[in-house]
Amino acid sequence: MKGAEIFVQSLLREGVDTIFGHPGGAILPINDALYDSPIRHILTRHEQGAVHMAEGYARATGRPGVVLVTSGPGGTNVVTGLTNAFMDSTPIVVFTGQVPTPVIGNDAFQEADIVGITRSCTKHNYLVKDVRDLARIIKEAFYIARTGRPGPVLVDIPKDVSMSECEFVYPESVHLRGYKPTIVGHAGQIRRAAEMIAQAQRPVIYAGGGVIHAGASEELRTLAELTVIPVTCTLMGLGGFPGVHELWLGMLGMHGTVAANMAMNDADLVIAIGARFDDRVTGNLEEFCVGAKFIHIDIDPSSIGKNVRVDLPIVGDAKHCLQRLLQELRSIDKDWKAAHADWLAQIAAWQAKYPLRYHQEPEGELLPQFVCEQIYEVTQGEAIITTEVGQHQMWAAQYYHFMRPRQFITSGGLGTMGFGFPAAIGAQVAYPDALVIDIAGDGSFQMTMQELATAVQYDLPVIVAILNNHSLGMVRQWQQFFYGGRYADSSLEVSPDYVKLAEAFGAVGLRATRPEEVRPVLEKAIRLRRPTVIDFVVKTDENVFPMIPAGGSIKDMLLA
């Protein structure tokens, strides 16, 4: 069998139904073999878009997203997406074409050392030098991408490897002596964790994206409800705990709720689950949770103790560890509700005093927060929401209440503008009947908006809701606060007419400029079931609050 056919057969064995890609000379044998295979190939308009689509697909489904691009520029164009997937622990497998093995290293046409270039932004990567290794490497690539702490894997396939023949044998299992993720948490540590939880007066659960990767949301909810402990999530963790729940504190960190940040600050025990103490969460480490002990459950040992000193580390899969922890906790006889009554009352007082707020004047300029809240209401909290990066991302996180895991797909670790729209397309490919909305900024949308052609070509009814403030709003906000209002390079003075732009691509373009237009426009977009761009013309100088400036702590928090 030819290498290209082995590729197709191997992917079928892995259950792959969709590939996102863009062809070119070095990968053409594989595109050709895919041509009459059952695997669907989505032709993207840029390789970055292909990777973000694969990420969107993976984040929506939990299954690895797959990308196929050519050598050289095809490869270099996937670097941003790989780095994004690496930071957010998203399982994707990216296949790049490579120049034929005899000319590797000769600066051949469209040669790039993509394995060298992507070493630091992949969980692992491979150059396939012999067609006899191809099936094994593909098997390993998928295994590595989806197990342990998930992440991106790249496989570089030289053209002659795709074209040479060998017998096809798909390995039954994977043998990697250097890779054995720890799934089962240490029983003694879990028992001690239960004891610490039982002794705490002011405990908080701080949950991250790991809860979603591990499929541990049910366990998280049971843990919170059993022990009556309030929960906050990171940006990546949103949806891991219901966004409407009496124990829900909201997101924490730089633009988190006052209640979440105050609770962390005053806690005597922080139970971190699948979260990594990112600087956008902790701010100044010297002043972060000074009075608290830490329990940290994570599948990646290197996340534990990296930024803060942990009192009780548990390495393992969040779902498994929480199940065991729940068993331990159930055997403890304690009136949790009574024990935490004062703590919960304190939290309720913070929540009452410092809710998220904005004020939409009926006749005034349209406010972005209002648009986000309307999107939430009109979709009844059911839509899959993706975002770009900037102020709109934070407003989406604050005002859309995510009820289930995999409902919110955003670029957390890398903060990649241009992520949301292709990610929405990827999610829509996975769930053709779902309502998928990209809450976008005008700056970010301009980074990957050519994927409108992809959405139209494959009839993917994604809605892009641009909160158009004619500016790089988050940059503008920092300039207002930290650069004396010198707005260097942050105004998008010249922008396309997004309605005409959408129409030029064969999509639907809609616009709302006044508060009362928001709901009808959204309803119309949802009704149409076509790729749609909505231009919400919003106030330019609205800011995201609360805000803890970078490197600051809760005492530096700005409320307005």
Next chain:
Amino acid sequence: MPTANDEIQRHIFGLLVENKVGVLGRITGLFSARGFNIDCLSVAETEDPTVSRITLVTAGDSRILEQVQKQLNKLIDVIKVMDLSEEPHIARELVLIKVNAGAETREEVFRIASIFRGKIVDVTPKTYTLEVTGDEDKIRAVINLLKPLGIREMVRTGTIAIARGQRVL
């Protein structure tokens, strides 16, 4: 929550890795990407030709040393990592030193070589080349003694280390 902020220590790590192209690049890339130092590094095949052994010496506070070990363990091609400084071990290095050895200094070079149980492995009318093995202190001492005589060239292997007793990596 204050971060760990204790003193800088030098540690020797022993690694078993897949004997494949690019593995060393992954390791050095990890160190540069995360801002860790490599003080010295030595690599060679083991008795199993599919496995190489690396000895790596690095310096950092306890948090960094812990991260070094954890991050190395995360690399798929790294089979095993051991912090040899955490237990009794034997560390050795080999040095070749080409030193001035004219009529007046030849005796002295010879004497130093024998004190350090070194060998003179090459001789010319003007130079001797010495081979010395030992731990870091011994190598440093011999270099210091030879310096005044005029070291022309010197090459060191970097440390290799192995645990004492029956324990193996």
